[in-house]
Amino acid sequence: MTKPVITAYKWVPPFAQGLVRDTRARWAFEEVGIDYEVDVIDLPYAKSEAHRRFQPFGQIPTYSDGKVEIFESGAIVLHIASLAPGLLPDDPAGRARAVQWAIAALNSIEPFVQQLAVVDVFEADRDWSKARRPKVIEDLKGRLTDLEAALGDGEWLDGDGFTAGDLMMVSVLRALRNTGVLDGFPKLAAYIARGEARPAFKKAIADHMAVFAAAA
Structure with missing residues (x-):
């Protein structure tokens, strides 16, 4: 697996800062100790056909590691949790x-x-x-x-x-x-x-x- 990459917005209004859903993926990576990279995109690109081929609703975050490409923060967090101990119990x-x-x-x-x-x-x-x-x-x-x-x-x-x-x-x-x-x-x-x-x-x-x- 290559180093995972998630997408995040370059800017959002102040009321949304700290709440955008890339925070969920970032937090999961930190909890399980997996290094990752962030592809910072702007809103026009998020709504572009190029991004929509990956994320059909024109949103962030997305996740890619060379083998797995997924969107939706919940799916991303659960996938990250499956990669290393820390977020999912053993039993x-x-x-x-x-x-x-x-x-x-x-x-x-x-x-x-x-x-x-x-x-x-x-x-x-x-x-x-x-x-x-x-x-x-x-x-x-x-x-x-x-x-x-x-x-x-x-x-x-x-x-x-x-x-x-x-x-x-x-x-x-x-x-x-x-x-x-x-x-x-x-x-x-x-x-x-x-x-x-x-x-x-x-x-x-x-x-x-x-x-x-x-x-x-």
Whole structure:
């Protein structure tokens, strides 16, 4: 396998910096100790036919290592996790639960988080956004209540071991920063803080933010 390469954006608006999904791949690489490279692209190239042949939706990140070429941050994180120890337990049941939580982050939590971003940021100027926001908040808090109950008093979602499931869940929940939604969920707020305190996360986010500093 040649050194893996992921794609990342050269620049995004300040509100999105620190949250773009290449952070998930970067974090996974750091957790398992695999060196990687980053192909920094701009938005016009991301939407080009050349990139769409690799990523049909014109997004990032993508992953390539000479043998495997994939897109979607969840698929990339799980693939990276399969390459070296650190993010997937050795026992089959534990591995399955780690994958379960990674998928739960993407399917059961992130759509509700994204709806808040839609009404607060991406379509805040639409007439219906203000009226819809209370329902968006209600639905999101319902999912967070369920998630906090599942976490309980545990350090991580499956006990004492940090897994790819936690990496994905923390990554998704980080998008709620500065929204006030997590004020009523102290266990989830502490859970996110534990994830962000990991050395691998700190290295990944620093490298992510350095791209934007270089473009400034």
